Amino acid sequence: MSKLKTVVLGVTGGIAAYKALDIVSKLKKVGIDVHVIMTESATEFINPISFQSLSQNLVASDMFSEPKAWEIQHISLAKKADLVLVAPATANLIGKVANGIADDMLSTTIMATKAKVIFAPAMNTNMYQNPIVQHNISKLKEFGYVFLSPSSGRLACGDVGEGKLEDTEIIVSRVLTLLYDIKDMVGKNVIVTAGPTLTPIDPVRYISNYSSGKMGYAIAEEARDRGANVTLISGPSMLKVPQGVKFISVSTSEEMLSNIEAIYEDTDIVIKAAAVSDYKIKEYSNEKIKKSETEIDFKFEKNIDILKYLGGLKTHQILVGFAAESNNILNNAKEKLEVKNLDYIVANDITKADTGFSSDDNKVTILCKDGRTIELKKMAKRQVAKELFDLINIVIN
Ligand code: CTP
Numbered sequence: 001m002s003k004l005k006t007v008v009l010g011v012t013g014g015i016a017a018y019k020a021l022d023i024v025s026k027l028k029k030v031g032i033d034v035h036v037i038m039t040e041s042a043t044e045f046i047n048p049i050s051f052q053s054l055s056q057n058l059v060a061s062d063m064f065s066e067p068k069a070w071e072i073q074h075i076s077l078a079k080k081a082d083l084v085l086v087a088p089a090t091a092n093l094i095g096k097v098a099n100g101i102a103d104d105m106l107s108t109t110i111m112a113t114k115a116k117v118i119f120a121p122a123m124n125t126n127m128y129q130n131p132i133v134q135h136n137i138s139k140l141k142e143f144g145y146v147f148l149s150p151s152s153g154r155l156a157c158g159d160v161g162e163g164k165l166e167d168t169e170i171i172v173s174r175v176l177t178l179l180y181d182i183k184d185m186v187g188k189n190v191i192v193t194a195g196p197t198l199t200p201i202d203p204v205r206y207i208s209n210y211s212s213g214k215m216g217y218a219i220a221e222e223a224r225d226r227g228a229n230v231t232l233i234s235g236p237s238m239l240k241v242p243q244g245v246k247f248i249s250v251s252t253s254e255e256m257l258s259n260i261e262a263i264y265e266d267t268d269i270v271i272k273a274a275a276v277s278d279y280k281i282k283e284y285s286n287e288k289i290k291k292s293e294t295e296i297d298f299k300f301e302k303n304i305d306i307l308k309y310l311g312g313l314k315t316h317q318i319l320v321g322f323a324a325e326s327n328n329i330l331n332n333a334k335e336k337l338e339v340k341n342l343d344y345i346v347a348n349d350i351t352k353a354d355t356g357f358s359s360d361d362n363k364v365t366i367l368c369k370d371g372r373t374i375e376l377k378k379m380a381k382r383q384v385a386k387e388l389f390d391l392i393n394i395v396i397n
Helices: 015-029 048-055 070-080 091-098 105-112 125-129 131-142 168-180 214-225 253-261 306-313 329-339 381-396
Strands: 006-011 033-038 083-089 116-121 151-154 160-164 189-194 199-202 205-207 229-234 246-249 269-272 279-281 300-302 318-325 344-349 364-368 373-375
Touching: 006 015, 006 070, 006 105, 015 033, 015 048, 015 083, 015 168, 033 048, 033 070, 033 105, 070 105, 083 091, 083 105, 083 168, 091 105, 091 116, 091 131, 116 131, 116 168, 125 131, 125 160, 168 381, 189 214, 189 253, 199 279, 214 229, 214 269, 214 381, 229 253, 253 306, 269 306, 269 381, 306 318, 318 329, 318 381, 329 344, 329 364, 344 381, 364 381
Parallel strands: 006 033, 006 083, 083 116, 189 229, 189 269, 229 246, 269 318, 318 344
Antiparallel strands: 151 160, 199 205, 279 300, 344 364, 364 373
């Protein structure tokens, strides 16, 4: 972290505005020059003097600037910024930027900057879920703006649901990754598996599971952003294929294995987030099964455990498994870590609705082969991916 970096922090008018004070203080602690821009409504929640004291820079807010002074100032801050963070970001500000409106200091700065812009939204659940807000967010994401999704919990208005500003620790860590463009996986070949696998019964039927692929896709994106050559081998998923990764679509566990085997020797890291079918049908029917009987029985036989097989072949590769558990989580995960000869296992409780298969969040504990147990808070799946690579980085570089 050599050159002094500048972050412009935009604070909009929401009850979470007070949390932005903590963000300033955390950024200052790691030596970042912080310039705060407050919208007029933000100044109703927090006195700009608090931000001024913590950032040790004058706060730009329309209330205190001379008439129209911001028309020039926004250019200087927009140029100065290595990164612009808006936290909390209200529906109003997101809507303005998504629709090209620049009518105050913050929105003009965002419009004028060439730096990366991150939005950390915080608002009432119904507002956040409003299709207009969601449409604005998708539109901005397409233009390359980064969003740190709000977490769920009790909101200031008393409602419970999505809309809480993401943890300030996580916001700051994401800012640092983007700011310093951490590229610790350059030249590393990484395989990520994701999604479910299918167990075909006949030409029209199969058995599968509820895996959405979200965890694996987030891992593939994080590895890509850190400079790795990523091969994402995925079972059926509704998710958009991440750009900049080699994508292999599979349906059965056999296909998943053969695609991994073909490149395993030259691979540095394998992360198996896929929910692989443990059994396959013993006698696949080449013809469509007719509904002639009142009952029907199928016999299943064990599928190969891909990860265990890879653990047996391991030479230099780092192997990471996932343990989807509903009870006795840590003991089961530890056993899988040992039996499959893994370096890390990421254990999660699949019974929790807000961190399960199709959720954007996860709450995991990472067990390492050296005996360490790292319990993480509930966080976005992308952040879990980041934490995992921070751990791997220590052993691989
Ligand atoms: N796995 C695999 N091949 C299988 C089954 C699982 O590679 N046939 C991998 C998964 O991708 C995951 C890890 O093994 O990384 C653990 O999967 P999980 O379903 O939690 O456990 P299992 O080993 O299948 O054991 P059980 O279902 O009895 O909990």
